[in-house]
Each structure stands twice: as structure tokens, then as C-alpha cells.
Amino acid sequence: MYNILLAGGAGYIGSHTAVELIKNGYNVIIVDNFSNSYPTSIKRIEQITSVSPVFYELDTRDDDFEKVFKENKIDAVIDFAAYKSVGDSVKKPLEYYDNNLFSLLNTLKLMKKYNVNNFVFSSTASVYGNVEEKNLPVKEDHIRKTTNPYGNTKIMGEHIIEDLYNSDKKFNSIILRYFNPIGAHKSGLIGEESTDIPANIMPYLTKVAIGELPYLNVYGNDYDTVDGTGVRDYIHVVDLAKGHLKAIDRLLNNKVGVEYFNLGTGRGYSVMELIESFSKACGKSIPYKITDRRAGDAAVSYADVSKANTILNWYAEHSIVEMCSDSWRWQEMNPKGYEK
Template sequence: MNILLTGGTGYIGSHTAVLLADAGHTVVLFDNFCNSNKTVSARINQITGHDIPCVEGDVRDTKLLVKTLHEFQIDAVIHFAGLKAVGESVREPLKYFDNNVAGSISLLEAMQKASVKTIVFSSSATVYGKPQYLPLDEAHPLNPINPYGRTKLQVEEILQDLVKSDPSWRVALLRYFNPVGAHDSGLIGEDPNGIPNNLMPYVMQVASGKLPHLNIFGNDYDTKDGTGERDYIHVMDLAQGHLAALNYLQDHLGCEIFNLGTGIPVSVLELVGTYEKVIGKKIPSQIASRREGDLAVCYADTSKANHTLNWYALKDVHDMCTSGIRWQTFRSSLEGSRE
């Protein structure tokens, strides 16, 4: 298949691009580089041995999307492009609704014009909000507690309404839990601009000396060690989930929703402890007060993806840490070469 990846040079998009290319698909990247680096495209080419086209553009540019879909004879789209920082979404909600929701509408309009009706959407477990029960399955009530989560839910609803209006669409909504880790090559990984919002890249920057210490927000939760527990999934397992969803859509019309996680809750201290064992040194940390909106425990029920897609998360926390360290070493060398 010819597959367009919006946000294709971002964290999850880049890893999925590598996997799809390795699986024999023809990949086209589309990105405005607002939260990624143009050099990622070259590193994807280095890993895959393919010269993968990369179109610079914004998903709100419907005309450019139509042109791209026609030019590369695209069969399916994986839609990663979107802003994803929860705190920023609270401060700048209009920016998030414009980019994430209006951008998705622009993409879908372009796909309609180009008669491309297969899409995998990068959604999030944030659509569930505070768990009413655990583990979270796809039938859990939806009540996102921040603008970022609400943008993801709105796009899910738009896609569901689109399928109702035109049953010839093939749509998969993938609700991610907490992606971490990097490609085994060490050439691509999570590379946030500014201070990281997520735990793993923050830990890596503390370990490298770029940040002074890790703040652990709360150690008095009702969990195994008092710190918050999350469902961390290796980014390459997540990429495999997109390939499995695309394969599923080849034989199925309509819209399906799948959780992508491991189903195993891991605490902040467990993740940090594993990282310390791998690198052989302590991570400077301090306990801080809980953050408003943080949950004690959140993890997935992945049985639907297991049974329907024949997809399973295979990598563990040790794999996540070792691959992340490999990427951090390469990333530090890049920063050193720029100085």
C-alpha cells in the first residue's frame, strides 16, 4: 500500500514509518515540523535504506493535502499530526482545537476529494478521563478532563459520524496509553522541544545532566509504592499496532476502536529504578506535591486488540529503558555537534 503519515517525523510517526517501510509498504511523510526535526527524515531513510518522500506542510492546508494524496497515489492515511501537551492545551485551548480538530477536518475533506477512505487515527487514553473501573476497556465511559483529551474525543466523534454518513469508509481509532522507548538503532526516539512533559524523556535528561533532578509528583497514592502507576508501552509495539490496524481495515468497513497498551501498571519508582539499573547510577530525584488532575492508577484492557488484530505488546520496561538510553546517547552526540 501507499500510506501517508501526517506528523510522520514525530515520535510515534517516525517509528511507524520505519516499521511500515520494513514491511514492504510505500510511505510518504507529511509534517510541518512544529514539534519535530527535519533531520528525522534523513535518519528514517538511513534506518530503512529507502528514500522516503517528506512533504513539508500543515494539515490545515487542504489543497496541499489533496495534491499530495493524488501525486503519491495514496491508499490509506495514518493521522498522527496533532499537538499533545496537556498543560499547554489548558493554557491555549483555541490553539489545540484549531490544530487538532480543524486540522483533522481539513485532512478528511482532502481524503474525500481524493477518494481515499481508509484512515488510522492516533487517539489517546485521555478520552476516558478518571477511571470508573480498571483496567480500561473500549466501552468505558468517555469524559476527558483537559482540552487536549477533548480534541481527541471530538475527532473520534467526527470520524464515527463520517462513517455513519458514508459506510464505505474504513476507520480505526487507536487509543494509546503511555508510549516510551526508541528504535533499536538509537537513531530516532522521543525528542520534545523544551522541558519534557513525559516521564521517560525527563528521566533521560536528568541522567545526562541536562536537567538537575526529577520531580516525583506525589508518593502518597494508594499504590504499591505510593507513586502513580501507568501503562507504559514500547513505541515499536505501538507501531506494530498501526500495522495490525491497517491490515484489519483491508477486510473490514466501518469504524473500530482499540486500546494499545500492555495492560500492566508500572509505578514511577519502578520505571526510574529500572532505568537506574540499566545505566548503573542513581537518578537525582525529589518528592513534590501531587499535580491537579493526576490519577493514582491507569492501565489498559487490551483484549480487543489481542483478539481482533492479533496484536500483543511484546517489549517490557527493561527494553523501554535500554532503547531509550541508546537514543539519548545519540541525541547527546547530536547536541554536542551543534555546539
């Protein structure tokens, strides 16, 4: 049985990936410092799968991360451990560079030391920055030119992985560039939760719907889009989690070097279209205010997913309606989030 280490595995995408890996017969080892998650998510993974993942509470930048490699024979690492808010990264760039790069470097150094050569890296559509209409849907070979520090940390991360491979051809990695994950596990037991006011749109929307936040800020309605609001490629988090399963399977059975895959649906929805879909799912109208554009945001972003379709045999299956109703179920079943 293969042992897969999930760094940052208590978080939103990590917890859903843990469930899919366990369901498919993998042993999962989770490391997290709960900087943006809660211990309850580990218990919920157990509740869904009836399996207790091995768990270490620690920071992947710290020296004691080494004990995870000493105590377990690891076959592959998936690295989710990072800060992820574009807006925050503009305000606190040094914290973003510190966490996102030192955690990656420490993980890779330990992998090298313990001869672990299979690596999946969480990258992002933010690496493409503002993509001109003629280049949409965006392909993996599009130039990397982000508009914010968060995206820079991910571009640097991708370069580090490429340079490592160039120096050591044993190193085998898949870089997944996620578009905009929303939705939650059908059980309503795990979903997107942050320790602060959410920066991503869906957890903000769900908190407006239950009355915890007064209204949604819509950042800009003067973009060159269908209704002036930003367009994004929303993808159900369970589809995304299954993409990791395909990536792990490929790494364990092939030498790939460094491969890149977009994970999205290939279709964009505007913020107003998302609000409309979500309103239908929760049966409430959502108060919102149009405010200025947010620094670092791109106007339109949606993926060409043909590479993941053909090479990984991976397809996003959930519709926007399911994404919205699953997010709403998670929020309704956990009105105060994980902790209470």
C-alpha cells in the same frame, strides 16, 4: 504496493511506524510541519531502512496539504499530527483545539474529496480520564470522560470520525488508543525528541540522566497507589508501531466501520518503579523532587488489551527493562537530540 500517508510522520511514534511500514513493503509518504520534530528524523528513517520516504514539509491545516492528495494515489492515512502535552493543553486550550481539530478536519475533508477511505487515528488513554479501580484494566467501551483539553480534542476527534462514518459507510477507520509509549528503535537512531522541554516522563528522565536537566519532578505521591505515585501502562514504541501495521493490514482487507483498540501492555508501573528500572538501565541514580499533583492527571491507568490481541493478533513484546535500556541508548547516542 500500497501508499500510506503519515500525517505528523516525522514525530516520535510516526517515525517508528514509518520504519515498520517500509520494512513490510509499504510506500510511505510523510507530511510534517516540524512543530515538534526535526528534519533529521526523516534522514534517520532512510538510514535505518535504506528507503527515502516521500516527504512534504507543510501544516495539515493549510490549503496546500491538498497537493499531497493530488500528487499521490493514497490508500490509507495514519493521522499522528497533533499537540500531545496534557499540561500544556490546560494552559493553552485554544492552541490545542485549533491544531488537533482543524488538522483532523482538513485531513478528513481531503480524504473524502479524493475518495481515500482507510483511516487510522492516534487517540489516547486520556479519553478515559480517572478510571475507578473496579473498571481497571480499562476496556474500549468504557465511558469517555477526560480530565483535560488534550483528551477533549481526542474525544471530539473520535466523534467526528464516527459521524463521518454514519454519513458515509464507505469510510473505514481504526482508532488506536495509546497508553504510554516509551523506548526507542534498537538502532538508537530514532527516539522521542521534542522542540521544547519534554512533557512526557521518559525524555525528561533521560535528560536528567545525562545532566541536561537537574532533577525529575514527580507530580504527587498521595495517590491511592502502591507507593502514592501515578501508575501508567508503559508500552515500547516499536510494539506500538507494529500495532499500526496490523491496523493498516486490517483496513486494507476488511470493511470494519469504526473500530477501537487499546494499545498498551495491560500492566501498570508507578513513577517510582519506572525511575528504579531506568536507574538500573543507565547505571545512575536519578535525582527527583516530589511536587504537587498536576492538573488533568489521572491516578491510575492501564489497558485491557484483549481486543487488540484477538482481533488484530497484536501483542506487546517488550519488557519495561528493554523500554528503559532502549530509551537510554537513544539518549546516549544522541546527547543533544536530533539537531546537533
